[in-house]
Amino acid sequence: MWQNILILLIIAACMFFLGRRIRRQLGGSKTGCGCSCSGCDNPSAKTKNCETKTTQPLH
Amino acid sequence: MPITIALAGNPNAGKTTLFNTLTGARQHVGNYPGVTVEKKAGAYIFPSGEEATIVDLPGTYSLTAYSVEEVVARDYLVQEKPDVVINITDASNLERNLYLSTQFLELGVPMIIALNMIDVAQDRGITLDAQRLADLLKVPVIPILARSGKGTPELMAAALDLAQKNTPWNPLHISYGEDVDLALQTMAQCITTAGFMTDSYTPRWLALKYLEGDSQIQEKGRKNNPAVNAQLQEIVAKVGEHLHQTMETYPEAIIADHRYGYLKSVLRQEVISHKFDTDRLHASDRIDKVLTNRFLGPLIMLGVLLGLYKFTFTYSELPVAWIETFFNWLGGNLSTLLPDGHLKSMLISGVIDGMGGVLGFVPLIMFMFFGIAILEDSGYLARVAFMMDRVFRIFGLHGSSVMAYIVSGGIAGGCAVPGVMAARTLRSPRERLATLLTVSFMNCGAKLPVLALLTATFFSNNQAQLMFLLTLLAWGVALTAAKVLRLTVLRGESTPFVMELPPYRFPTFRGLLIHTWERTWQYIKKAGTTILAISILIWAMMTFPGLPQSEEEFFAQQRQEAIASSDQATEALSLKEKLAAIDTAQAGSSLRHSLAGRVGTAMESVSWLPGFDWRTNIALVGGFAAKEVIVTTLGTAYSLGETDPEANGSLAETLAQDPHWNPVVALALIVFVMFYAPCFVTVVCISRESGSWKWGLFSICFNTGFAFLLATLVYQGGRALGFAG
Numbered sequence: 187m188w189q190n191i192l193i194l195l196i197i198a199a200c201m202f203f204l205g206r207r208i209r210r211q212l213g214g215s216k217t218g219c220g221c222s223c224s225g226c227d228n229p230s231a232k233t234k235n236c237e238t239k240t241t242q243p244l245h
Numbered sequence: 246m247p248i249t250i251a252l253a254g255n256p257n258a259g260k261t262t263l264f265n266t267l268t269g270a271r272q273h274v275g276n277y278p279g280v281t282v283e284k285k286a287g288a289y290i291f292p293s294g295e296e297a298t299i300v301d302l303p304g305t306y307s308l309t310a311y312s313v314e315e316v317v318a319r320d321y322l323v324q325e326k327p328d329v330v331i332n333i334t335d336a337s338n339l340e341r342n343l344y345l346s347t348q349f350l351e352l353g354v355p356m357i358i359a360l361n362m363i364d365v366a367q368d369r370g371i372t373l374d375a376q377r378l379a380d381l382l383k384v385p386v387i388p389i390l391a392r393s394g395k396g397t398p399e400l401m402a403a404a405l406d407l408a409q410k411n412t413p414w415n416p417l418h419i420s421y422g423e424d425v426d427l428a429l430q431t432m433a434q435c436i437t438t439a440g441f442m443t444d445s446y447t448p449r450w451l452a453l454k455y456l457e458g459d460s461q462i463q464e465k466g467r468k469n470n471p472a473v474n475a476q477l478q479e480i481v482a483k484v485g486e487h488l489h490q491t492m493e494t495y496p497e498a499i500i501a502d503h504r505y506g507y508l509k510s511v512l513r514q515e516v517i518s519h520k521f522d523t524d525r526l527h528a529s530d531r532i533d534k535v536l537t538n539r540f541l542g543p544l545i546m547l548g549v550l551l552g553l554y555k556f557t558f559t560y561s562e563l564p565v566a567w568i569e570t571f572f573n574w575l576g577g578n579l580s581t582l583l584p585d586g587h588l589k590s591m592l593i594s595g596v597i598d599g600m601g602g603v604l605g606f607v608p609l610i611m612f613m614f615f616g617i618a619i620l621e622d623s624g625y626l627a628r629v630a631f632m633m634d635r636v637f638r639i640f641g642l643h644g645s646s647v648m649a650y651i652v653s654g655g656i657a658g659g660c661a662v663p664g665v666m667a668a669r670t671l672r673s674p675r676e677r678l679a680t681l682l683t684v685s686f687m688n689c690g691a692k693l694p695v696l697a698l699l700t701a702t703f704f705s706n707n708q709a710q711l712m713f714l715l716t717l718l719a720w721g722v723a724l725t726a727a728k729v730l731r732l733t734v735l736r737g738e739s740t741p742f743v744m745e746l747p748p749y750r751f752p753t754f755r756g757l758l759i760h761t762w763e764r765t766w767q768y769i770k771k772a773g774t775t776i777l778a779i780s781i782l783i784w785a786m787m788t789f790p791g792l793p794q795s796e797e798e799f800f801a802q803q804r805q806e807a808i809a810s811s812d813q814a815t816e817a818l819s820l821k822e823k824l825a826a827i828d829t830a831q832a833g834s835s836l837r838h839s840l841a842g843r844v845g846t847a848m849e850s851v852s853w854l855p856g857f858d859w860r861t862n863i864a865l866v867g868g869f870a871a872k873e874v875i876v877t878t879l880g881t882a883y884s885l886g887e888t889d890p891e892a893n894g895s896l897a898e899t900l901a902q903d904p905h906w907n908p909v910v911a912l913a914l915i916v917f918v919m920f921y922a923p924c925f926v927t928v929v930c931i932s933r934e935s936g937s938w939k940w941g942l943f944s945i946c947f948n949t950g951f952a953f954l955l956a957t958l959v960y961q962g963g964r965a966l967g968f969a970g
Contacts, residue, residue, distance in 0.1 A: 189586045189587050189588040190587060192588060193587050193588060193591060193785075196591070196781060197781065197782065197785050199778075200777075200778040200779075200781045200782050201782065203774070203778050204775070204778050204779065204782070204870075207775065208925070211925070211926055211929045212929060
């Protein structure tokens, strides 16, 4: 029983983590800015942000 | 409130290096133009305690809006109005770099010129009088070495001094000849009278941008006041026609000529002197005579690529085997320590056999990144781009697309996301879109573990050679797809391209280690976070809902029958084998009955064409989240189907023993993984950069359809030729 509860909690945590990542990606990345598939390449405590310019539609 | 200091200059002048030196950040720096395509900010504290925000702007050759990064730089300067602009210039190419400086002066921003790479200039026999240049341009000029930080305290002291003076913007007025000057004057008057966008721009600068044909400014003008815009356009057309009739030229060319003329007159006043003959070949030029030679260059390039793969696969083999052994040992120990149940299954099949498969390739990734760092830091990668430019033009792409391809994994190991961003340097929207849609065909670092797993399992004797051929295939397919797009939905004229070749630099060992570690750490971090989370979810989808009660009872009954019959005649060993076979059948049935198993099995109705079974189908669906997930999913699928605890070999060994797998299936899967839908993050990036989700969706459908066709050809062709065994 305790194993199933633990598994449920782990799965919920994974879903929350991935959901948050997807939301950030779709929401225009205020933190990760999509510098690479795993987020910004060079996280630094001193690097404030990495702003992505909204581009005009190409077509 | 902290003062704002913007770092601006030509591409590859050392802005990001200075940004990193000042802020302690570790933004990526490459010895090729166009590494920064968006602005980044960092904090700096002066020795006196004042704080500053340092903004690293994308490299740009002009302040006229041609490409996205030029718009980013210009908009920032005009709209945000930083307190100080540090204009980083490459001292060894001063004349060309100062062209942008004159535009800053014309804008009137409070500016300091940083003469970077003075060591390179000295090596080339160039002597510069910084004080003389400062006197002539009436702005502080400070020689620096951004790499070592030499001169940066003086630079920042000058920046603080300038910021504290808080002088109003003071635009420089250059004469562009009678015709243009007259037009500028008329237009400036018209702008002032109408108050036309004067809250953002000075009238003369605005008029200059109209004459230069700045599309962004003209568009803004049209929206702001169509009547004034039409009036200005009329003047532009008139002066353009006059210049064409009298000198067979156009306003933009006249403006550029006069700016260079202004610069020459400044530099001639004992600002710059050459110790050697100006036509003397520099070391970089001499090396380039061989490395970019029309015939030798491509051969050397292919040799370097093959050498890189040989180096990577040869030296990473042993450490990869150590990590595999470690994960096998860990899995074995956990298996004996933990009680049977879902938790044990998740830790062993989901985490260790899943994520462990990806982490096992860390040494390979590390060696590959080390090799790429050497090519990049030395400046050779820029030569590859230069040589590929000729090829790209044939396929309707722009020379600037080459770097986007290379960044995406042109040499296996890149990432499509920065590749998509790098396409911002392209000025033509159609060329840019063609690049955006095809960069994902390159072999990014996430595809690398999948390719390495399959090549190591089925083509272990020719791994490096196969990887080399796969790289050529990726380039060939991407360029062909681009050509198809340029001939159909993205038809249009090609734009000219001038490639700037940075000087060769001897890479520092520390720099190589930092670059290698930065990228390797990204790989490990991704495996330990996103990939781990996806692995656990896929494990859950492969485990639940489990077998229905009736089937559980059926297998229990089979076990009882086997035990009952063994009591009478058979030996204990035979019973053990029978029970193991029942366990395996139950595990397989349970896996097929799971949520993921049902999806994978349903997909078999079409996936038989390229030879993929239901396990592979699940892995490929998971691969849309991130390509590494293909390895973790296969690891989990085979681990869940395995019931014999003594048979816990690596995934490569398992695949090699599975009767479904053979070299033809592996090759079809390699081809499919290389070209099918880009990962989710890349699709989001493509959509964002193209400004429409339509193109993100197009890349999913186009790539998957194309990959399916190619994989089917490989599999069915291989079978027809009798290679499938």
